[in-house]
Amino acid sequence: MIPAVQRTLGVVSLALTAGLLAGLGVLRDLEDAPRGVPVAGTGAAAVAEVPLPGAVFGDRFGSNAWRRVMGGTNLTSAFVTTYFRPPPPPPPPVRKTQKFRLTYQGYFETADGVQRAYVQVDDRLQILPPGARVVGDVVIDTMGPLELRLRQAGTQTVVVPFRGTREVEVPVE
Numbered sequence: 001m002i003p004a005v006q007r008t009l010g011v012v013s014l015a016l017t018a019g020l021l022a023g024l025g026v027l028r029d030l031e032d033a034p035r036g037v038p039v040a041g042t043g044a045a046a047v048a049e050v051p052l053p054g055a056v057f058g059d060r061f062g063s064n065a066w067r068r069v070m071g072g073t074n075l076t077s078a079f080v081t082t083y084f085r086p087p088p089p090p091p092p093p094v095r096k097t098q099k100f101r102l103t104y105q106g107y108f109e110t111a112d113g114v115q116r117a118y119v120q121v122d123d124r125l126q127i128l129p130p131g132a133r134v135v136g137d138v139v140i141d142t143m144g145p146l147e148l149r150l151r152q153a154g155t156q157t158v159v160v161p162f163r164g165t166r167e168v169e170v171p172v173e
Contacts, residue, residue, distance in 0.1 A: 096172045100135050104148040104160040117143045119160075136170030 105118035105125070116127050121135050130140050134150060141149040141157065150158040152168065160166045 097169045098136075098172045099167050099169050101165055101167055102134065102138075102150070102158075102160055103165045104162055106162060107143045107145070107148075115143060117148055119148065135168070136172075138168055138170060 101122050103120040105120055107115055107117040109115045114129070116129055117140060119126050119128055119134055119140075126134070128134060128140055130143060132140050134140060137154075138150050138152045138158065141151040143149070146162050148160045148162075150160065150168075152158055152170075158166060158168060
């Protein structure tokens with residue numbers, strides 16, 4: 001055989017032997033070592049452990065101490081910051097409303113069929129046709145001798161009796 005190849009094979013076999021011995025040394029020190037691998041400290045030559053003062057002191061350097069430290073892996077790191085996160089959006093503005101007192105004073109109808117309602121809004125008297133805006137989004141729907149029907153925001157119906165008063169809450173812009 002060529003001397004250079006022979007030397008290379010010797011170096012490779014020496015490196016493999018050193019790696020195998022180092023691996024066995026590591027496996028020997030583990031608690032859950034596979035069967036057949038001798039564990040350090042279990043033979044006849046094992047040195048008796050030196051008693052440490054106090055029960056708590058002995059637990060700090062026990063073989064299971066690392067498991068207690070690794071238990072908090074879901075905790076946030078000390079290096080996490082919220083500085084670069086955008087601020088939360090501002091809360092939506094509070095919708096302001098105002099209350100009005102509506103009093104139905106009656107209505108009249110001309111010979112041509114034109115109707116007008118007498119509606120008192122707080123202290124002001126208004127004479128309005130059907131479909132007219134009374135205040136805010138409140139519109140006259142129908143009028144009769146005993147009641148006035150108002151439509152608020154297109155969906156809600158408010159009934160005001162003759163000479164009766166209703167309080168209506170209207171959004172202020």
